[in-house]
Amino acid sequence: MNAAAPCALSLRDVSLSFGAVPVLAGLTLEVRGAGVTVVLGPSGSGKTSLLRLAAGLIAPDLGAVSIAGRAEDRAADGTRGGARVGVMFQEARLLPWATVRRNLEFALLPLKLSRAQVTARIDTQLARLGIADLAARMPAQVSGGQKQRVALARALIVAPRVLLMDEPFASLDALLREDMQDELLRVLALQPASVVFVTHSVDEALYLADRIVVLGGGKILADVAVTTPRPRRVPAGEPLGDDAALRADLRRILRGASSGGARAMAARGAAP
Numbered sequence: 001m002n003a004a005a006p007c008a009l010s011l012r013d014v015s016l017s018f019g020a021v022p023v024l025a026g027l028t029l030e031v032r033g034a035g036v037t038v039v040l041g042p043s044g045s046g047k048t049s050l051l052r053l054a055a056g057l058i059a060p061d062l063g064a065v066s067i068a069g070r071a072e073d074r075a076a077d078g079t080r081g082g083a084r085v086g087v088m089f090q091e092a093r094l095l096p097w098a099t100v101r102r103n104l105e106f107a108l109l110p111l112k113l114s115r116a117q118v119t120a121r122i123d124t125q126l127a128r129l130g131i132a133d134l135a136a137r138m139p140a141q142v143s144g145g146q147k148q149r150v151a152l153a154r155a156l157i158v159a160p161r162v163l164l165m166d167e168p169f170a171s172l173d174a175l176l177r178e179d180m181q182d183e184l185l186r187v188l189a190l191q192p193a194s195v196v197f198v199t200h201s202v203d204e205a206l207y208l209a210d211r212i213v214v215l216g217g218g219k220i221l222a223d224v225a226v227t228t229p230r231p232r233r234v235p236a237g238e239p240l241g242d243d244a245a246l247r248a249d250l251r252r253i254l255r256g257a258s259s260g261g262a263r264a265m266a267a268r269g270a271a272p
């Protein structure tokens with residue numbers, strides 16, 4: 001994390017419960033600069049809740065949440081920012097009654113662009129994701145993988161400073177999932193953003209992350225930088241080279257050994 005970069009996302013002493021169910025307990029997390037921060041945790045550890053807090057969809061019981069989305073932000077083409085947070089979920093959540101192009105147009109509405117700017121932005125984004133030929137199709141006429149590409153295009157088209165992604169590739173088959181992971185990294189090289197990416201897959205975390213934050217028991221159990229050079233893909237089944245030890249640690253901590261796992265990570269030099 002670049003400590004000098006402006007804060008993209010900040011959760012400070014955040015607590016959240018649903019009725020009697022405590023989910024987050026005094027959690028503090030800061031994300032700065034461009035790069036992929038993966039939030040990793042077992043089912044029910046509060047990953048989605050953390051993302052929904054970040055997106056402003058729910059409010060914490062205690063603590064403060066702030067996210068870059070300020071009106072004074074300007075996109076690369078000089079237009080005003082408006083909603084400068086992109087969100088992507090496990091399901092594409094496209095408007096079923098609108099073409100792919102119209103779906104992207106709706107995402108751009110808050111930016112109050114001219115018609116020419118809207119057209120140019122959509123054409124650029126569709127081309128960047130290799131789906132220009134889908135522009136006139138309805139969501140029901142595109143495949144699951146294509147839908148997620150459209151959803152990624154829709155999230156990126158506002159040139160977000162922060163991109164929140166909740167298991168966006170979890171419903172895809174293994175090969176398509178790998179393609180989308182590569183696609184995400186490729187597009188981020190063209191349009192950098194602070195990405196907060198939720199997953200429960202250790203392999204996905206190690207492939208994508210610049211930083212991995214492990215959630216458990218309502219808190220952050222481990223916070224590690226992943227510095228392995230990209231590309232990190234290896235043939236299926238083989239350990240991830242330099243990351244093999246980290247991978248083993250992450251698996252241990254996720255297996256519910258929040259006590260032993262956290263200590264192992266700390267012993268390895270991970271920031272608590």
Ligand SMILES: Nc1ncnc2c1ncn2[C@@H]1O[C@H](COP(=O)(O)OP(=O)(O)OP(=O)(O)O)[C@@H](O)[C@H]1O
Nearest residue numbers: 018021023041042043044045046047048049050200
């Ligand atoms: N709207 C809600 N009302 C009541 N309880 C909720 C609500 N949303 C989440 N929870 C509960 O909060 C806890 C954390 O849920 P959350 O979805 O954030 O976890 P998660 O780590 O994303 O899980 P998963 O990996 O299974 O998606 C769970 O016990 C869940 O049942």
